[in-house]
Amino acid sequence: MKEKQAIIEKTKMLFDFNDPTYMPAVKTGWLPDNLEGMTWGSKENGNRTLYLISDDNFRANQRTQLIVLEVKN
Structure with missing residues (x-):
């Protein structure tokens, strides 16, 4: 089996979820926590999308959230 070389990227x-100007958090008071999943999505408008998902752990003080970020080139 041929060895593969690791690729190291900068x-x-x-995105900074702690940014006080993050509008959904300002409007709802719900900051994302317990992020459990992340994947790259298809390109939209030539830009990639990054999907994040959080779980509420069956707790009233947490929310299940699907967050979609557009990564502009």
């Missing part, structure tokens, strides 16, 4: 912050 990282950058795509």
